Amino acid sequence: MNYIHTETVGKTLVITLNRPEVLNALNLGLFAELKSIVEALSADEVHLGAIITGAGTKSFAAGADISELSSLDSKAAEAVSKSGQDIFFLIENCNKPIIAAVNGFALGGGCELAMACHLRVASDNAKFGQPEVNLGLLPGYGGTQRLVQLIGKAKATELLLTADAIRSDEALSLGLVNYVVSRDELKDKCFEILNKIYTKSPLAVALTLQAISAGINDNLTGYAVEVHNFGKAITSEDGQEGTKAFLEKRAANFTGK
DSSP: OOSEEEEEETTEEEEEEOOGGGTTOBOHHHHHHHHHHHHHHHHOSSOSEEEEEESSSSEEEOOBOHHHHTTOOHHHHHHHHHHHHHHHHHHHTOSSOEEEEEOSEEETHHHHHHHHSSEEEEETTOEEEOOGGGGTOOOOSSHHHHHHHHHOHHHHHHHHHHOOOEEHHHHHHHTSOSEEEOGGGHHHHHHHHHHHHHTSOHHHHHHHHHHHHHHHSSOOHHHHHHHHHHHHHHHSHHHHHHHHHHHHTSOOOOOOO
16 A cells, blocks of 8 residues: 555554645545455454544645646546545445544545545544635535535535635534544544444444435435536636646636636
8 A cells, every 4th residue: 555554453444544745635546545445344354443544643634636637638537526436435335334533634535535434533623624616626526415414505505615614613513523632532532432333233333324325325416416517627717727726826817617
C-alpha cells in the first residue's frame, strides 16, 4: 500500500489515509487501495469492524486531488465520479461497522468519505464542508445525497451552495457527527463504540446495517444525476476556470458557462 496504512488492533482494522503532505487528498491510487481494503474487510474472519482516519494532525481528508480532475473530459469525469461513489457504497454497505475518526479537515471528498461511514466521531479541531462550487464543480462522490440524508434538505442546500465549512460543534448539533472529543481521545472513543457493538450478535449487526442501507438507497436516481452533472461541470468554462484558479492559488472568475 502506497497511500494507506492499515493496522489490526484487537478485532478492529484501523485504516489510515497516509498522504499527510497533501492533507490526505483522495487520488485514484488511494481509491484503488481503499476499495481493496474494504472488500477484504467484508470477507475476512479477523476483524469485526474498522476505523478510518487520516495521517497527521491537520486533516482527515481535504478533498479530491484536483490536479487529477482538472484535465478530465466529461466521460472520464463521470467515470471517476461513479467509481468514487461505488467505493463509498462499499463502505456504506459493508456488513461490519465502520467509524470515521475525523481528526481535522473533512472537505469535499473527505466529507463525502466520512458521510459514507456508518458513524462519525470528530475531534474538536475538525471542520466539515463541501466547497466544490468554489471550483465551479459539485460533489461527485455522493455528497449531494448523503448530506441531505444526514442533516436535512434546508441546511444541506445552504452548505452545498455557499461552500461554507462548519466546525465540529455545529456538525454535532446538526447530526452530521455522533460525538465530538479532544484529538487525544478520538481513537479511544471509536474503540469504545466498536467494542460495545462487538458484544452484540455479528449476524444481527450485519443484518441491521443491511436494512439501514436498503432504506437509504432504495432510489439511486439522485446519485446518477450527480455523476452526470459532475461530468458536465468538469468540462464547463466555469469548471475549467475554477480548477485552474485553485491550482494557481488565485480567485476564480466565473461567467456561468
